[in-house]
Amino acid sequence: MPSQPALPRHVLVLNCGSSSLKFAILDALTSEEIISGLAERLGSSTPLIKYKYQGVKKQIELEANQAHGAAIDTLVALINDHHLADHLIAVGHRVVHGGEHFTQSVLIDDDVIKGITQAATLAPLHGHANLLGISSAQASFKGLPQIAVFDTAFHQTMEKTAYLYALPYKLYTDYGVRRYGFHGTSHFYVAEQTAKLLNQSIEHSNFISAHLGNGCSVCAIKNGKSVDTSMGLTPLEGLMMGTRSGDIDPGLFNFLTTQLDYSAQQIDDLLNKQSGLLGISELSNDCRTIEEAAVAGNEKAILALDMFCYRLAKQIAAFMVPLQRLDALIFTGGIGENSDIIRAKVIAQLSFLGLDCDNTANLAARFSKQGIISSTAANVKAVVMPTNEEWVIALDAATIAQEH
Known part of the structure; x- marks a missing residue:
């Protein structure tokens, strides 16, 4: 994964689930959390957003059946109300499944969207939610680089002996049936921090x-x-x-x-x-x-x-x-x-x-x-060792945004 950026940078981190949206704005250099929250029960009769800003917890009730798009629209308004938009340099998306296409975090473009779409068949609930979050964020944060950070990327260094199933080989070559692994950002982060501790x-x-x-x-x-x-x-x-x-x-x-x-x-x-x-x-x-x-x-x-x-x-x-x-x-x-x-x-x-x-x-x-x-x-x-997956996403997003 990319190295830490040289200057402080604020990154909006989005983690889209099938009926939820976890978000945070972090300083990518220090890991300081500026604002964080969770939109939950999206698409239901009682969706709401809970968030914490400057140590104060609040919540916003959304209209019945509103989903990710409305949640991001509300998040944009919240960011603007607190004058946080001017400091943002990127949006980092946690993407659960990157398949074999992605071995590291990437700037999102049309080819990346195609790759995420193909990998979504392996994790449909997570994958389609990730794509929905990306499209909503692209519409709401025009001009900001959007970066995909994959749960599976850290494990792409595994050998075939570790990742193949003892199934007909064509299931792997034709359909990508293999072991991918998850929680990659967490395992990467705590390993780095433990090495420093020791x-x-x-x-x-x-x-x-x-x-x-x-x-x-x-x-x-x-x-x-x-x-x-x-x-x-x-x-x-x-x-x-x-x-x-x-x-x-x-x-x-x-x-x-x-x-x-x-x-x-x-x-x-x-x-x-x-x-x-x-x-x-x-x-x-x-x-x-x-x-x-x-x-x-x-x-x-x-x-x-x-x-x-x-x-x-x-x-x-x-x-x-x-x-x-x-x-x-x-x-x-x-x-x-x-x-x-x-x-x-x-x-x-x-x-x-x-x-x-x-x-x-x-x-x-x-x-x-x-x-x-x-x-x-x-x-x-x-x-x-406490994990901090949001910081890993923010670090990668800030670094890639600086490079582009």
Whole structure:
């Protein structure tokens, strides 16, 4: 990804979901957040925008059924009301799927739009929302460079042995069926920051990064480059997550269709929205709620946490195959940064790698959100590192805007 720009620059960062729009204006040099917010329930009867400016939280109710275009129009008015437009030099778009077309962030033009459109077939809900956000922003911010930053780009350094499925090869060559990986901006950012924390060169660092939130993925980073990751063609593969199942036996599809008469949509909903921590605990997809229930003795909550930690530890151990040597295990994301319980459980299962957990440091990281949580004697460091995907997007957008 491009290097940090030399001068302070304000960038509007847009992250378009199927029914939401997350936004922020950041100083690309310092990461200072000028304004940030979320437009949610877009297209429903009660869409609204929540935002924070100068420490004050407010919200704006939109008219019923208004979607991304109206949300961006309202955002433009908000930016103008606070006299922020004059300082903007670019709009950075988080694009979930870049396929094999994009290995780095790019200035958006007609060819880029075509490439994103082609990749959207691999992640239709995210891809089409990203395209809608780009077209709306182009109409509203005429003259500002628009830059696409791809979740998948960081993982384009994986070898075929890591990214191909053991399926007929024509599915890859003709339709692009392969493992792409996601959370790339997060894994890239925390690896860079961890190298700085440990005072070592990223080009000579081997890390395993665990991005843990409602969506979860692990990335094996060798000499600063992604060599394997747990998510695949879609963000469903890999770890147990908030509502997603992660890895399952593909034979389940046949069982659900022939024995239980599930439709393809019902299976998709089951695996993406009803499984994971929510499915096992039968309580919530929120890790905090499950941890509280587990402490109170709820057996399904205990099981959900144990399964989550076991599968995570198993995936981390597997990534020692491509790495061979490990300098640090990085915890990031909402769960990774906040759950001392999960960090301790996972590290305890990985002691054979030379990891340990300093309980005092681990508890302290709940408040500092950053730091080394292993003992000085540990051969491999355990690190908590807060992610900042918006800053990565802002940095890339500012750098590319300066070049053009």
